[in-house]
Amino acid sequence: IAGITQAPTSQILAAGRRMTLRCTQDMRHNAMYWYRQDLGLGLRLIHYSNTAGTTGKGEVPDGYSVSRANTDDFPLTLASAVPSQTSVYFCASSATSGGFLEQFFGPGTRLTVL
């Protein structure tokens, strides 16, 4: 089934630990995005990638890093997790970053940092 998969579905993590959230899409989309969703704040862009091999910072990039080694995968890493990174994380993709193209979202990862 075409779409975006994210793993894990949920995770409880001790502060200070390193964590990588995985995202894979099979739609051959060039652009991929990571958002965090917090109550009352909507969806905020963490990092994005317009095409494989390139990445950029979004609205709230501090404490997060990404890589885009190939078209399909876009992992998000928390080098040293802090409680303020407790959130629901969504990966999304679109055919390209320009134009008027739909962003497709994954099912999300619920992360709790204690």
Added chain:
Amino acid sequence: GENVEQHPSTLSVQEGDSAVIKCTYSDSASNYFPWYKQELGKGPQLIIDIRSNVGEKKDQRIAVTLNKTAKHFSLHITETQPEDSAVYFCAAKDDYKLSFGAGTTVTVRA
């Protein structure tokens, strides 16, 4: 950068009535305005969108209007049904990225 404000934060309507959600944006360069619906435990899904060269767009029971001069756009849902209960997000796109509103939780009462 772009700032999108969305109102109301919660909306309760009787089944069959209409629901209206309003958003304003700050960057006049924004040219694409999608609306997403998020059901419990799922990722957001596009339900309708409008480009800056169009004032209104309709798709069955949902419609979106855009006022570029005032920099606001609205989502209208008519004849609401229980399955319309969800969180709705507006967004504005400038250049390469979307900026989202804070969301509206819509509850349709039977």
